[in-house]
Amino acid sequence: MxxxxxxxxxxxxxxxxxxxxxxxxxxxxxxxxxxxxxxxxxxxxxxxxxxxxxxxxxxxxxxxxxxxxxxxxxxxxxxxxxxxxxxxxxxxxGIETLLRARQLAPERTLLLAAPRMEEAARRMGLDLVTDEPELVVLLRDTRFSYAKLTQAVNAVRRGARLLVGNPDRSHPSAEGRVMPETGSLLAAILAGVGPGAEPFEVVGxxxxxxxxxxxxxxxxxxxxxxxxxxxxxxxxxxxxxxxxxxxxxxxxxxxxxxxxxx
Missing domain, CATH: 3.40.50.1000 (HAD superfamily/HAD-like)
Incomplete structure (x- = not known):
């Protein structure tokens, strides 16, 4: 990949x-x-x-x-x-990203995702943590917060690998508005990591x-x-x-x- x-x-x-x-x-x-x-x-x-x-x-x-x-x-x-x-x-x-994460076999994974995807990750055997991860997995997370952004940015700066579900910035809603997508969250993480960020992997x-x-x-x-x-x-x-x-x-x-x- x-x-x-x-x-x-x-x-x-x-x-x-x-x-x-x-x-x-x-x-x-x-x-x-x-x-x-x-x-x-x-x-x-x-x-x-x-x-x-x-x-x-x-x-x-x-x-x-x-x-x-x-x-x-x-x-x-x-x-x-x-x-x-x-x-x-x-x-x-989302599912393919979790399968890819399992393939990478990290001992510790920080997952930013919806609760149902957290459950799927655990069923796949991923050990989900909030500190010192080897791998950061980014999916669409409607509970994304400053605390999560801080965790992800510092993990990547320390050398954790970054695995991203998709680069989409938004998708349309029924009301004609746009719904922010994984790519918008990725932009925030990359901005925090700053220049010289290591290449990341996109599955979608x-x-x-x-x-x-x-x-x-x-x-x-x-x-x-x-x-x-x-x-x-x-x-x-x-x-x-x-x-x-x-x-x-x-x-x-x-x-x-x-x-x-x-």
Whole structure:
């Protein structure tokens, strides 16, 4: 897995023409859907996304930078809309980050995350501490505080490795506002650490892990699938280097999910 620096990731052009996008979907063996701001708003599945999934009931996966929930949450939300999405086809940055943390095998881990993710980390065998950690794991934490910021900054300054769920700064809410994401918390930590911070590792999009996990779960090669997302910095920039075609909705081209479901 790649280490990440603080430079912006360049992104390639995405498909934003409705006719071309519908043809690409028709030709694809599998569809990958971003969740927040794309397939769902405020965790409510969008009707057009449900229609696209229903047309490919065994050939779609969720590929999300969400770091707040486990796989079952998404399966339940889709089941309530008549869509069967088994957990193995729900690929999440939060869960994959915890799996990566376990792979690194630290003796002591400082985890900044939602309570449900703390529970998941403990079930995976991570020893969670607040002082002298070897590893700092940053997910979306709605209880983020000055005290937590102080712990994380000083741990990283002392040499603890920093593992980040995703670089997203925000995601849209149902009220048209934005909800701060993991990347906003990361910016605060990096500001506190100061110049010369060691490179940190990002697990979620745009890095390849989530895309490759989804293709593996569906039994397809990346070039035979298409990613449908709304964020050029994560969905497009991550998909393009793998040969995944990416359809960008709600971007400058004005393409919407409703256009794709017609």
């Amino acid at each position: 790649n280490r990440h620096d603080i430079r912006a990731t360049p992104w390639a052009a995405a498909i934003e023409d409705a006719v071309e996008a519908r043809q690409v979907i028709a030709d694809a063996e599998a569809l990958l859907f971003d969740w927040d701001g794309c397939a769902a708003i405020a965790d409510r599945p969008q009707a057009a996304a449900v229609a696209l999934m229903a047309a490919r009931p065994e050939r779609f996966a969720i590929v999300s930078n969400n770091t707040s929930h486990g796989r079952g949450f998404f399966s339940d939300r889709l089941r309530a809309n008549g869509i069967h999405a088994p957990p193995e086809r729900v690929i999440l940055a 999009k745009p890095h390849p892990t989530l895309f490759l996990r989804a293709c593996e779960a569906l039994g397809v090669q990346p070039e035979d699938a298409v990613m449908i997302g709304d964020n050029p910095e994560t969905d497009v920039a991550g998909a393009a280097p793998l040969g995944l075609r990416c359809i960008l909705v709600d971007g400058p081209g004005g393409l919407t999910l409703e256009d794709l479901a017609r």
